[in-house]
Amino acid sequence: MNQQQLACFAKVCSEELNVSRAAVALFTSQPAVSRHLQNLEEALGTPLFERRGRKLIGLTNAGKRTLHHAQVVVAQFEALERIAREERNPRGGTLSISTTHTQSNYLLPDVISKIRHDYPELRFNLHQSMPIQVAEMVASGVANIGIATESVSKHPDLIALPAYSWNRLLLVPKGHPLELLDEITLESLASYPMVTYVTSMTGRKLMDSAFEKAGLVPDIVIAANDSDTIKAYVNNGIGIGVIAEMAFTEEDAKRFSMRPLRHLFDNNITRVAIRRAYVPSRVELDFLTRLSPYWTEEEIVNIVEMPKEKLKARIEKIEKSMLKGAGG
Amino acid sequence: MNQQQLACFAKVCSEELNVSRAAVALFTSQPAVSRHLQNLEEALGTPLFERRGRKLIGLTNAGKRTLHHAQVVVAQFEALERIAREERNPRGGTLSISTTHTQSNYLLPDVISKIRHDYPELRFNLHQSMPIQVAEMVASGVANIGIATESVSKHPDLIALPAYSWNRLLLVPKGHPLELLDEITLESLASYPMVTYVTSMTGRKLMDSAFEKAGLVPDIVIAANDSDTIKAYVNNGIGIGVIAEMAFTEEDAKRFSMRPLRHLFDNNITRVAIRRAYVPSRVELDFLTRLSPYWTEEEIVNIVEMPKEKLKARIEKIEKSMLKGAGG
DNA sequence: TATCCTTACGGAATTCGTAAGCATG
DNA sequence: CATGCTTACGAATTCCGTAAGGATA
Numbered sequence: 001m002n003q004q005q006l007a008c009f010a011k012v013c014s015e016e017l018n019v020s021r022a023a024v025a026l027f028t029s030q031p032a033v034s035r036h037l038q039n040l041e042e043a044l045g046t047p048l049f050e051r052r053g054r055k056l057i058g059l060t061n062a063g064k065r066t067l068h069h070a071q072v073v074v075a076q077f078e079a080l081e082r083i084a085r086e087e088r089n090p091r092g093g094t095l096s097i098s099t100t101h102t103q104s105n106y107l108l109p110d111v112i113s114k115i116r117h118d119y120p121e122l123r124f125n126l127h128q129s130m131p132i133q134v135a136e137m138v139a140s141g142v143a144n145i146g147i148a149t150e151s152v153s154k155h156p157d158l159i160a161l162p163a164y165s166w167n168r169l170l171l172v173p174k175g176h177p178l179e180l181l182d183e184i185t186l187e188s189l190a191s192y193p194m195v196t197y198v199t200s201m202t203g204r205k206l207m208d209s210a211f212e213k214a215g216l217v218p219d220i221v222i223a224a225n226d227s228d229t230i231k232a233y234v235n236n237g238i239g240i241g242v243i244a245e246m247a248f249t250e251e252d253a254k255r256f257s258m259r260p261l262r263h264l265f266d267n268n269i270t271r272v273a274i275r276r277a278y279v280p281s282r283v284e285l286d287f288l289t290r291l292s293p294y295w296t297e298e299e300i301v302n303i304v305e306m307p308k309e310k311l312k313a314r315i316e317k318i319e320k321s322m323l324k325g326a327g328g
Numbered sequence: 329m330n331q332q333q334l335a336c337f338a339k340v341c342s343e344e345l346n347v348s349r350a351a352v353a354l355f356t357s358q359p360a361v362s363r364h365l366q367n368l369e370e371a372l373g374t375p376l377f378e379r380r381g382r383k384l385i386g387l388t389n390a391g392k393r394t395l396h397h398a399q400v401v402v403a404q405f406e407a408l409e410r411i412a413r414e415e416r417n418p419r420g421g422t423l424s425i426s427t428t429h430t431q432s433n434y435l436l437p438d439v440i441s442k443i444r445h446d447y448p449e450l451r452f453n454l455h456q457s458m459p460i461q462v463a464e465m466v467a468s469g470v471a472n473i474g475i476a477t478e479s480v481s482k483h484p485d486l487i488a489l490p491a492y493s494w495n496r497l498l499l500v501p502k503g504h505p506l507e508l509l510d511e512i513t514l515e516s517l518a519s520y521p522m523v524t525y526v527t528s529m530t531g532r533k534l535m536d537s538a539f540e541k542a543g544l545v546p547d548i549v550i551a552a553n554d555s556d557t558i559k560a561y562v563n564n565g566i567g568i569g570v571i572a573e574m575a576f577t578e579e580d581a582k583r584f585s586m587r588p589l590r591h592l593f594d595n596n597i598t599r600v601a602i603r604r605a606y607v608p609s610r611v612e613l614d615f616l617t618r619l620s621p622y623w624t625e626e627e628i629v630n631i632v633e634m635p636k637e638k639l640k641a642r643i644e645k646i647e648k649s650m651l652k653g654a655g656g
Numbered sequence: 657t658a659t660c661c662t663t664a665c666g667g668a669a670t671t672c673g674t675a676a677g678c679a680t681g
Numbered sequence: 682c683a684t685g686c687t688t689a690c691g692a693a694t695t696c697c698g699t700a701a702g703g704a705t706a
Contacts (some may be wrong), residue, residue: 001408003331020685029673034686036671053679054686062415065407069607073404080329081398084372087390236487259660279397298638302630310626332696348660357698362661364696382661382704 002319003077005040006070008033009048009134013067014157017049017056026142069306070275078141084290091121093283098127101226102202103270106246108148111290119283130225131200138273145284146290151205155272159304159311160271161277162319163207167267168207170250170259171234171241178240179257186264188271189218193239195230198223201242202320207257210265231256238254244268267323275307278304294318329406333368333647334398337362337376341395342467342485343519345377345384353468378583396635399485399605406469407607414609419449426428426455426462426471429554430530434574435475441479447611458553466601474601477531481599487606487632487639488599490647491620494533495595498587499517499562499569504567507585513651514592518544521567523558524553530572531596537591543644572596595651606632622646 010299011022019037023030040313041048048063050055059067087095095115099108104126116122127134127143131150138146139157146152153160168187172178177269181188190211204223211218221239224230227247235255236243272288274280280288285297295303295318303314339350340361347365351358369376376391377384414421423443426438428589444450455462455471459479466474467485474480474538481488498505498517509516518539526534539546549567552558555575562569563583576586600616601634602608608616613625623631623646631642 018685030685031674032672033688034688038687039671044408044415046412046415056686062412065411065415069404069408069411072403073408076397076401076404077329080334080372080394080401082396083393084374084390087372087374087393139329149539305633346660358660359662359699360697362663366662379704384661 001014001038001043002280003073003210005036005043005078006073008036009040010067010070010074010132012037012056013059013070015065017058019056042169050141053212068277071119071275072305075275075277075279079281081280082279085248092123092152093119094123094125094283095145096125096127096143096284097145097147098129098137100131100149101228102244102247103147104128104321106227106244106249107138107270107291111287112292115283115287118286132268135273138275141275143298144274144278145165145272145287148273149268149270150200155273157271157276159276160273160315161292161295161300161303162269162315162322163294165267165322166201166203166245167260167262168242169245169261171231171243171248171252172259173234173237174255174257176240176257178205181259183303184259184261184264186211186216187283188236189242189264190218190242193221195222195224195233195239196220196242197230198225201225204267206268207242248314269319269322276304279305294322329368329371331401331622333364333371335399335405336364337368338395338402339397340365341391341398342382345386347384351491391592392628396459396605399603400633403603403605403607406559410520410607410609415469417486421449421609422451422453423446423473423615424453424455424471425475425609426457426465427474428459428462428477428529429456429556430572432456433597434577435570435598439615442494442589442618443615446614450611460528463601466603469603472602472606472608473615475598477596477598478528478533480601483601485604486601487604488601489616489620489628489631490597490643490650491600491622493595493597493650494531494573495588496531496570496593497573497589499559499563499566499571499580499584500587502583502585504585509587511587512587512592513537514542514544517547517568517570517592521547521549522570523550523552523561523567524548524570525558526553529553530555534594534596535570540574597647597650602632604610604632604639608632622650 008022008026011026012019015021015025019033020030023033026033044062045064046062047060048066050058050060109124112124125143129135129137131148131152131272134146134148135152135155135158137143139155146158147163152158170178170184178184178188178192196207199205224233228244230241230243231252233239243321272291280300285300288300289295289297303311306314336350336354338528339354340347341601343349343353347361348358351361355563365376368543372390372394374390375388376394378386378388429517440452453471459467459476462474462476463486465471465482467483474486475491480486498506498512506512506520524535527533527536550561552561555571556570558571559580561567570589600619608628614626616628617623617625631639
């Protein structure tokens with residue numbers, strides 16, 4: 001039994017038991033991975049996979065138990081390499097974050113400037129993409145921290161910590177009829193052409209389901225990836241905008257009127273995703289604790305190492321306290 | 329960087345930076361270990377040891393940070409092997425415990441019979457020896473769980489969890505003058521020849537210091553390793569006996585008279601020792617939770633992975649609640 | 657001088673990639 | 682027949698133990 005065998009095993013599991021893809025991800029040949037799996041099973045003296053012919057179709061009980069420790073080993077090796085890198089170049093260090101446009105442009109600048117104050121020479125890798133890619137990038141190790149509202153909590157190799165909750169607001173050009181309407185209702189929103197996020201992003205699903213429940217169909221003329229695009233089209237008079245609260249800046253207040261929509265839609269929860277068993281670095285822990293008031297350093301370290309069932313309960317607890325406290 | 333290099337590094341650290349002894353403990357040659365250390369340092373790109381000439385005299389900062397993760401890796405590999413063993417033979421499994429005579433004969437029988445009820449085919453390795461050897465055996469992996477009152481909390485590679493607190497009692501033959509004395513004092517104890525434990529065992533040090541504080545010198549005619557020997561000599565009229573409370577059985581009540589000594593001596597704390605970063609098995613967790621009411625499974629798992637400073641605070645907290653609650 | 661770490665060297669074992677074989681859908 | 686796992690094989694690398702060399706106390 002050695003590290004490479006375990007790394008292969010973990011990667012094959014995270015690649016849905018596809019040996020070929022695992023080989024690509026590990027920058028090696030497919031027979032090499034195949035052999036490592038055989039040798040690992042031989043070394044442990046017990047099969048790890050359920051097989052149908054030559055295909056791997058599932059994990060045995062032993063495989064399930066082994067997987068967790070294999071992931072821990074892989075993560076510890078990563079941590080050792082990071083420590084060495086930090087010691088070689090104490091000033092360096094990189095915060096590698098993958099996130100969506102809204103988080104990247106309206107949530108992160110504030111947190112990052114605070115972190116930069118404490119770590120002046122820290123470098124940032126900010127990857128911006130769609131929620132599913134955010135999850136993929138963290139799972140594959142391209143980024144170490146993912147921030148998104150969708151997708152990240154479903155990936156089996158990721159742990160998704162609820163970071164904060166938020167809602168939507170209505171964005172209209174100054175002088176628009178909705179600006180001064182007593183109470184904004186779903187009906188009033190549905191009676192205007194609307195510009196908002198695409199289906200896969202920024203809590204769009206929660207909005208859709210609210211309209212559906214009311215038996216309404218919003219007239220979404222343009223669906224965009226990012227808040228800035230939405231603002232541009234609203235500014236051009238194409239329609240009314242529905243965007244995330246945190247995307248409304250002081251600058252926007254000069255051009256637009258804004259109406260809160262908390263009474264119409266459920267709160268969304270934005271989550272931070274890290275790989276299971278990942279060992280966060282010093283800087284990453286600082287970043288995460290600054291990002292959300294709902295967890296402490298100690299908790300993060302504990303949570304990463306938790307078994308699945310216990311983790312679920314813990315996360316639900318955080319979400320409850322979050323939704324109670326009105327969030328933001 | 330690989331598992332063997334990390335294992336060598338961890339072992340050299342736990343063998344007080346003596347490469348030769350580490351080689352013996354790892355069942356390999358000394359040059360092999362030496363080379364692994366060099367390769368590890370080269371792979372990490374940073375020295376792990378402070379050196380004077382060819383001698384290792386300490387850890388660098390990088391070495392200290394690396395050590396923890398190296399220990400975790402080693403422990404995870406051990407856990408993987410144990411899991412495989414359990415899967416190969418689900419009924420088997422062994423509880424390997426090293427402890428002192430008193431614990432082994434008077435504390436463990438009850439706990440072990442309960443555990444055997446849940447795991448009928450479980451095998452036990454009970455090693456009985458002096459406290460220092462108990463610590464050594466756990467550190468070296470001969471046993472996985474150590475139980476003792478002395479020594480175990482000082483070993484750098486061990487975590488010592490307070491399990492329970494206890495005190496001494498006076499053992500005299502029926503009809504002895506002390507049997508009916510109103511109040512047993514240190515003076516009255518010092519005025520008779522005494523039979524008790526040897527200095528290195530079963531909380532003997534706390535007893536000595538109580539006499540010393542009072543300016544008294546007890547007349548210890550025989551110092552023994554185990555409670556049964558003490559009883560035998562007391563029975564023969566050699567002197568009065570001072571033994572641990574839990575060593576007094578119903579059987580003893582027929583032959584001896586007993587007087588509590590809680591008012592004269594401080595409580596002792598018996599501790600359970602496990603290797604740092606060790607991953608306890610299912611059975612071991614059950615055993616440990618049955619052994620002491622002061623911790624839960626979850627806590628044990630957390631504690632093992634804690635960094636040193638945090639651990640210290642946690643343990644002190646347990647001890648406080650223990651000493652308050654009169655213990656037993 | 658005894659202990660302990662490093663270097664040198666030859667043989668053994670491991671590991672890798674390519675190429676070819678075979679099963680599944 | 683396309684996808685995907687296994688087997689075969691030769692080359693390169695790594696790893697080990699013995700033996701010898703040098704440093705320290």
